[in-house]
Each structure stands twice: as C-alpha cells, then as structure tokens.
Amino acid sequence: MRTGKHGLMTAAVAVVCAVTVLAAPGTAFADPGPTPSSGADAAAPTPTATPGKDLEAVRKRLDGLYRAAASATDEYNAVEEKADQQSAEIVELAEKIVQGQEKLDGLKDRAGAAARSQYRTGGMPDEAKLLLSDDPEDFLDGTGRITQGQRATKGLLGEMTRTQQDLETYAADASAQFEKLEANRKARATAQKKIEKQIAAAEKLESELEQEEKERLARLEREAQARAQTAWLGSGILQDLDTGATERGRKAVEYATAQIGKPYQWGAEGPEAYDCSGLTSQAWVSAGQAIPRTSQQQWERLERVAIEDMRPGDLIIYFEDASHVGMYVGDGSVVHAPRPGRPVTMAGAGSMPILGVVRPDTVAAPSE
Incomplete structure (x- = not known):
C-alpha cells in the first residue's frame, strides 16, 4: 500500500x-547536426559583397x-x-x-x-x-x-x-x-x-561590405523608410486620426518609449533587450493589460480598428505575414524594436507596409 x-x-x-x-x-540541447536545405533555402543563396x-x-x-x-x-x-x-x-x-x-x-x-x-x-x-x-x-x-x-x-x-x-x-x-x-x-x-x-x-x-558601402547602405535604408512615410502621410491619413488615448494607452506608450536605445534580441521581453512583440506586450503588461505574446497572435486575437481611428497605444501590424509590430505614439510615429543590430527606436508609422491596426484597450478614450 x-x-x-x-x-x-x-x-x-x-x-x-x-x-x-x-x-x-x-x-x-545537443546539436542535431546539419539538415538538408529546403527548396526555398536552396533557391535563395546568400549573395556576397563584391566591388561595384x-x-x-x-x-x-x-x-x-x-x-x-x-x-x-x-x-x-x-x-x-x-x-x-x-x-x-x-x-x-x-x-x-x-x-x-x-x-x-x-x-x-x-x-x-x-x-x-x-x-x-x-x-x-x-x-x-x-x-x-x-x-x-x-x-x-x-x-x-x-x-x-x-x-x-x-x-x-x-x-x-x-x-x-x-x-x-x-x-x-x-x-x-x-x-x-x-x-x-x-x-x-x-x-x-x-x-x-x-x-x-x-x-x-x-x-563583407566596406565601411563606405555600409554608410551608403544605411543611407539607402533611411531613404526607403522616408519615401514610404512620406507617401503614407501624403494620403492625408493624419487629418482624420483620433489622437486621444486612454489612461492605459498613455502608460503603455510611456513604457515603450522609455525603452528607446535598448538592443533588439529575438525572443527577449526585457528589461534589458526586446524583440518587436516583446516590447509591445510588456508595454501593455506595464499598463495593467495582458495581451498575446507574438505579433501574429496580436493580429489574430486583438480587436481590429481602422487606421483612421487609431490612437496612441494601438499596435500597428506590418507585412502580410504579421511578422512585425510597433506601437503608435501619435503624430504619425511608432516606437518599435526593428531587428538585430538596431535598437528600440522611433520611426514613421508608414515606413513599412501596414497590414492593419489592433487595439489592446477597448475602453473609450476621453475625447470620444
């Protein structure tokens, strides 16, 4: 017994x-060793840097x-x-x-x-x-x-x-x-x-890039982002935006913007480093609102709102596969964790292809 x-x-x-x-x-865990390349990987070899x-x-x-x-x-x-x-x-x-x-x-x-x-x-x-x-x-x-x-x-x-x-x-x-x-x-x-x-x-x-090439590449990145943002603003989007934020939305924005300058690290949720959805999810946790962890889950599970109705604290989901997310902070800008090698920063909300906008906090803003 x-x-x-x-x-x-x-x-x-x-x-x-x-x-x-x-x-x-x-x-x-033990390294399982090399695996055969998939068709997609084989079809897209990594280019090498060559003069000119x-x-x-x-x-x-x-x-x-x-x-x-x-x-x-x-x-x-x-x-x-x-x-x-x-x-x-x-x-x-x-x-x-x-x-x-x-x-x-x-x-x-x-x-x-x-x-x-x-x-x-x-x-x-x-x-x-x-x-x-x-x-x-x-x-x-x-x-x-x-x-x-x-x-x-x-x-x-x-x-x-x-x-x-x-x-x-x-x-x-x-x-x-x-x-x-x-x-x-x-x-x-x-x-x-x-x-x-x-x-x-x-x-x-x-x-493999020379220093001068790296500088030119960085300039090309900034120019591409600026063109996209200019085109987005040129659509007149800001004229109809409701810029009012809820109390929780303001707290989330305050948290996210306070992380500016911290490094990107995939899988990280702070406080020393973040990936894109780690930043947005923790910002809303700090405001007292738990939300899904990943950008794709945020897109699937949170309430969707029209771009014209977004307000500070809302999350902008980017690319067709919802693989990136930033937090709208007002005045046509987002705070986000871009990618490895790029710290948490501010960027134009329209500097990347927008899939849509989701809202963690469904409470009406004071101005509404």
Missing part, C-alpha cells in the same frame, strides 16, 4: 523535475533575411508560450496525482480498519447478534445502524473506485502533455535554427 504511494509521489516529483528541464529558456555591387539589391536582400528571421522569431515565441502553458499543466497534474494517492491511501486505511473491526467480533454477523436481543427497541436501533454501516461501506468502496479512476486519468493526461511538450521542444529548436541561420546570413553579408 505504501509502496504505491511512494512510487506515484516519486513519479510526480520526476514530472516536475523533467518539466523544469524541458521548459527552461536557457536549456541547451548594387547596394539597393543588397538592402532588399538584407530586408528579406531579417524579415524571415522575424517570422521565425514569432514562431519560436508562440511555441515557447505553449510550452510554458503545458509545463504548468503538467506540474498541476503531478500535484493532483500526489493528492489523489494520499486520498486513496486514507480510504484504504479506513477500509482496513472496518475489516479489522469485523474480525474482532469473532465473525458473528451483527444481524445475528440483534436477533438474540431481548429488547425490540435495541433491535430496531441496531437495524438502523447496520443499514447505515452498509451504506457507508458501499460509499467508501465507490469513492475508492472513483479516486483510482481519477489517478489513472491524471497519469494519462500527464503522459499526453509530456508528448506535446517534447514536440514543442523540437519545434522550438527548429525555429531557433531558422532564426540563427537567417541572422548569420545577414551578418555575413553586412560584414
């Missing part, structure tokens, strides 16, 4: 320890590499979030297993006590003893106690059966969650390899 309890408690402790190892953000090259083509190639890294980062963050949830569920199941086993042991102790009590009576049924009684009232009272005892025994056996079934269910659920957690660990490792591959290719391409 005690062996079963010890075994389940040991298993539950092992569950918690395993979850801690699998879910740890900094856990290192077209820097505009280099700029576009770098944009593509960093965008691919951003998309993989969103994938990594989503898997990480699922793994955290599954880890918490496994820990909860482990606790239920321990509690259930303790309950079952208590029920078994009670059943054993009842059996020992019957043994001490010499094996004579209580009904026979009552028939030998000279007092009819004692007989009726005894009959009532027998009925109650039978019901109690039946209830005890039923509770033992249900508890055993619960333990079996908890064990099966924990096993299923472990399988999901392991699958997510593999998906996380795959996403991490994608990120590192794209960033390494971009860094290699940039490292």
Whole structure:
C-alpha cells in the first residue's frame, strides 16, 4: 500500500523535475547536426559583397533575411508560450496525482480498519447478534445502524473506485502533455535554427561590405523608410486620426518609449533587450493589460480598428505575414524594436507596409 504511494509521489516529483528541464529558456540541447536545405533555402543563396555591387539589391536582400528571421522569431515565441502553458499543466497534474494517492491511501486505511473491526467480533454477523436481543427497541436501533454501516461501506468502496479512476486519468493526461511538450521542444529548436541561420546570413553579408558601402547602405535604408512615410502621410491619413488615448494607452506608450536605445534580441521581453512583440506586450503588461505574446497572435486575437481611428497605444501590424509590430505614439510615429543590430527606436508609422491596426484597450478614450 505504501509502496504505491511512494512510487506515484516519486513519479510526480520526476514530472516536475523533467518539466523544469524541458521548459527552461536557457536549456541547451545537443546539436542535431546539419539538415538538408529546403527548396526555398536552396533557391535563395546568400549573395556576397563584391566591388561595384548594387547596394539597393543588397538592402532588399538584407530586408528579406531579417524579415524571415522575424517570422521565425514569432514562431519560436508562440511555441515557447505553449510550452510554458503545458509545463504548468503538467506540474498541476503531478500535484493532483500526489493528492489523489494520499486520498486513496486514507480510504484504504479506513477500509482496513472496518475489516479489522469485523474480525474482532469473532465473525458473528451483527444481524445475528440483534436477533438474540431481548429488547425490540435495541433491535430496531441496531437495524438502523447496520443499514447505515452498509451504506457507508458501499460509499467508501465507490469513492475508492472513483479516486483510482481519477489517478489513472491524471497519469494519462500527464503522459499526453509530456508528448506535446517534447514536440514543442523540437519545434522550438527548429525555429531557433531558422532564426540563427537567417541572422548569420545577414551578418555575413553586412560584414563583407566596406565601411563606405555600409554608410551608403544605411543611407539607402533611411531613404526607403522616408519615401514610404512620406507617401503614407501624403494620403492625408493624419487629418482624420483620433489622437486621444486612454489612461492605459498613455502608460503603455510611456513604457515603450522609455525603452528607446535598448538592443533588439529575438525572443527577449526585457528589461534589458526586446524583440518587436516583446516590447509591445510588456508595454501593455506595464499598463495593467495582458495581451498575446507574438505579433501574429496580436493580429489574430486583438480587436481590429481602422487606421483612421487609431490612437496612441494601438499596435500597428506590418507585412502580410504579421511578422512585425510597433506601437503608435501619435503624430504619425511608432516606437518599435526593428531587428538585430538596431535598437528600440522611433520611426514613421508608414515606413513599412501596414497590414492593419489592433487595439489592446477597448475602453473609450476621453475625447470620444
């Protein structure tokens, strides 16, 4: 009886320890070695820097590499979030297993006590003893106690059966969650390899540029962003914008803008570094509003609003795959964490292709 309890408690402790190892953000796993290149990767070799090259083509190639890294980062963050949830569920199941086993042991102790009590009576049924009684009232009272005892025994056996079934269910659920957690660990490792591959290719391409070429490339980036922003402003968008913000929206903007200058790091949520959605999600957490972790989840789950109706604190989702996000701060600007090598900064809200706008805080602004 005690062996079963010890075994389940040991298993539950092992569950918690395993979850801690699998879910740890900094856990290192063995390098699975090189994997065959996909068709897309093979079809897009990394260009090398050569004298007289077209820097505009280099700029576009770098944009593509960093965008691919951003998309993989969103994938990594989503898997990480699922793994955290599954880890918490496994820990909860482990606790239920321990509690259930303790309950079952208590029920078994009670059943054993009842059996020992019957043994001490010499094996004579209580009904026979009552028939030998000279007092009819004692007989009726005894009959009532027998009925109650039978019901109690039946209830005890039923509770033992249900508890055993619960333990079996908890064990099966924990096993299923472990399988999901392991699958997510593999998906996380795959996403991490994608990120590192794209960033390494971009860094290699940039490292092969001469200093004068790097300066020209930076100028081309600024010019491209300025053209996009000018075209966006030229559409007259600011004329119809509602610039009022809620109290939470102001707090979120204050947090996000206070991070300007801090480095970009994929998968980071602060306080020392951020990726794009890490910045926006933490800004809203600081304002007392929890929102989804990734830019794609923010696009899917938050309320969408027309660009003409956006206000400070709203999130602008960029690119067709929703792989980037920035926070609108007013006057046609966003604060965002751009990419590796670029710190948190302000930029024109229209400097990148806008997919749409979402609103974490649905409370009406004072001006509304």
